[in-house]
Amino acid sequence: MFFRIDFNNRLAIYDQVVRQIKFAVAGAILAEGELIPSVRELARELRINPNTVVRAYRQLQDGGVLTPVRGTGLAVATGAAKQCRSERVELIHAQMEQVFTEAGQSGIDLGKLRALVEQQLAAIEAKEKHHDSRHST
Amino acid sequence: MFFRIDFNNRLAIYDQVVRQIKFAVAGAILAEGELIPSVRELARELRINPNTVVRAYRQLQDGGVLTPVRGTGLAVATGAAKQCRSERVELIHAQMEQVFTEAGQSGIDLGKLRALVEQQLAAIEAKEKHHDSRHST
Amino acid sequence: MFFRIDFNNRLAIYDQVVRQIKFAVAGAILAEGELIPSVRELARELRINPNTVVRAYRQLQDGGVLTPVRGTGLAVATGAAKQCRSERVELIHAQMEQVFTEAGQSGIDLGKLRALVEQQLAAIEAKEKHHDSRHST
Amino acid sequence: MFFRIDFNNRLAIYDQVVRQIKFAVAGAILAEGELIPSVRELARELRINPNTVVRAYRQLQDGGVLTPVRGTGLAVATGAAKQCRSERVELIHAQMEQVFTEAGQSGIDLGKLRALVEQQLAAIEAKEKHHDSRHST
DNA sequence: GTGGTCTAGACCACC
DNA sequence: GTGGTCTAGACCACG
Numbered sequence: 280m281f282f283r284i285d286f287n288n289r290l291a292i293y294d295q296v297v298r299q300i301k302f303a304v305a306g307a308i309l310a311e312g313e314l315i316p317s318v319r320e321l322a323r324e325l326r327i328n329p330n331t332v333v334r335a336y337r338q339l340q341d342g343g344v345l346t347p348v349r350g351t352g353l354a355v356a357t358g359a360a361k362q363c364r365s366e367r368v369e370l371i372h373a374q375m376e377q378v379f380t381e382a383g384q385s386g387i388d389l390g391k392l393r394a395l396v397e398q399q400l401a402a403i404e405a406k407e408k409h410h411d412s413r414h415s416t
Numbered sequence: 417m418f419f420r421i422d423f424n425n426r427l428a429i430y431d432q433v434v435r436q437i438k439f440a441v442a443g444a445i446l447a448e449g450e451l452i453p454s455v456r457e458l459a460r461e462l463r464i465n466p467n468t469v470v471r472a473y474r475q476l477q478d479g480g481v482l483t484p485v486r487g488t489g490l491a492v493a494t495g496a497a498k499q500c501r502s503e504r505v506e507l508i509h510a511q512m513e514q515v516f517t518e519a520g521q522s523g524i525d526l527g528k529l530r531a532l533v534e535q536q537l538a539a540i541e542a543k544e545k546h547h548d549s550r551h552s553t
Numbered sequence: 554m555f556f557r558i559d560f561n562n563r564l565a566i567y568d569q570v571v572r573q574i575k576f577a578v579a580g581a582i583l584a585e586g587e588l589i590p591s592v593r594e595l596a597r598e599l600r601i602n603p604n605t606v607v608r609a610y611r612q613l614q615d616g617g618v619l620t621p622v623r624g625t626g627l628a629v630a631t632g633a634a635k636q637c638r639s640e641r642v643e644l645i646h647a648q649m650e651q652v653f654t655e656a657g658q659s660g661i662d663l664g665k666l667r668a669l670v671e672q673q674l675a676a677i678e679a680k681e682k683h684h685d686s687r688h689s690t
Numbered sequence: 691m692f693f694r695i696d697f698n699n700r701l702a703i704y705d706q707v708v709r710q711i712k713f714a715v716a717g718a719i720l721a722e723g724e725l726i727p728s729v730r731e732l733a734r735e736l737r738i739n740p741n742t743v744v745r746a747y748r749q750l751q752d753g754g755v756l757t758p759v760r761g762t763g764l765a766v767a768t769g770a771a772k773q774c775r776s777e778r779v780e781l782i783h784a785q786m787e788q789v790f791t792e793a794g795q796s797g798i799d800l801g802k803l804r805a806l807v808e809q810q811l812a813a814i815e816a817k818e819k820h821h822d823s824r825h826s827t
Numbered sequence: 828g829t830g831g832t833c834t835a836g837a838c839c840a841c842c
Numbered sequence: 843g844t845g846g847t848c849t850a851g852a853c854c855a856c857g
Contacts, residue, residue, distance in 0.1 A: 291426075291856085305522065327856090331855090367522050371529070375532050378512060378515050379537070381511065383544075384419060385439040386504075389540065389541060392540070400516070400529070400530060406520055429833075467833075468832085471833095478615075486844090487840090489845075562788065563701065573795070580797030591828080593828090601848085605847085621829095621830075624830085625856095645796060648789045649806050651699055655713075656782045656785075657817060657818070663818065669783055676794070681794075704840085833851105840844100842843075
């Protein structure tokens, strides 16, 4: 599929799944109306327990991102793309805030901090270019 | 004291204590050889259970940051400052990596991401200047 | 299970658990990869508090003897057997050193001391033979 | 004085003091009727808290090993030597038993165990000879 | 079911 | 007063 679980991440696994599904919808990797992978399939792929996937999917249904298709499975709800795009910024902002707050408390030199940040941004940029060269978004 | 606990943070409380003590040592807020607050005192101040502090302090002892002074309390170990300064970068780097990895996967626009980052950096810079104006490091 | 707690021993209970688990791994009573008893189970069996077991298990994880199997329990880490075998000698040596140092300071007659020692060794030998007769090592 | 405190020993400090005083009496290093060091003096020498010495001395008084000499201090009680000599074996035996029991449980090879023991015995023998060459007991 | 964490409250040895 | 240990009982995430 389109993402992996970071077992070292403090974020709960099902939360990671929720996030990533939302991101996929926001980025149109999952189109509205499209069927998402079955619980079993995603669980196998991510090597996590099916119950964990169930939990994530339920949360996404409750949030209006997914909608059940009788006898078929779950599909991305109509209107979910827009919603997820706006949530995306919030989610990232919230995480950024926490990390930078802690970094600020650490008393680290601002220059070093900026260097760390630039390094990360560059890594993303590199990955994006590589991705674009394969198929345009 | 010199920090607070974020009860909403997914990071375990004792881990937050460990982190903050390390940061304090790294930033020379706690000097080598200096006695740290007693278990009971810190617990009272942070409004957490003494056992939680005990656990953090024990971890710091195991890590060579603190050293016991028999019947008196715990003091910052000699050589801890240097160690904590290098650990500080690692800790922040690790967190950054996680957050930026997720941000990258989110497919967010690189410009928006950079804007978010700059906002955070500016906030830290502002806080630091304010701090410097009170007493120079 | 394979050991008991000596509540009169000055050694902390969780340290006794750590010790005995290491010995069990060293002696191949617990094989690498094998699941160890759950926290609750061992606590029930040894009639100690689960938290005490938690503490011991955590220490063993930190020491690389145990490794978590997500959602399943804790297993003996690969490579732990060798490590525990070498630790075993160190642990016993350290205890021996203490006792014999005190014995030496006591001014006891060397002959009497040797007699005490031989008595203990004989006891162990007897027990071992008895053990071997049940199932070969 | 005639002994040191092993701060790594699991035995409580005041217990170590008690033991060592008894051993000194048993070995006639402290003769019956002889004044023992004052609380302050011993505390300073062993680098322990005077209260700890007080506690040890009280225990020795309760055990009939020491007896107060009005306005002067504490002296070795008459009859203490014999008593301490018999206690000495018991004390060492008890410790030996514990250590060897634990060693037995460890499943260590009997040959290796015996080697460890012989090493310790040899160390004591060497020390004793050296001591005898200075002044005969 | 599993381990991980936290709280509350107790006792001990040592200063 | 200090830290060290243990118990009892609770909640959470994960399988």
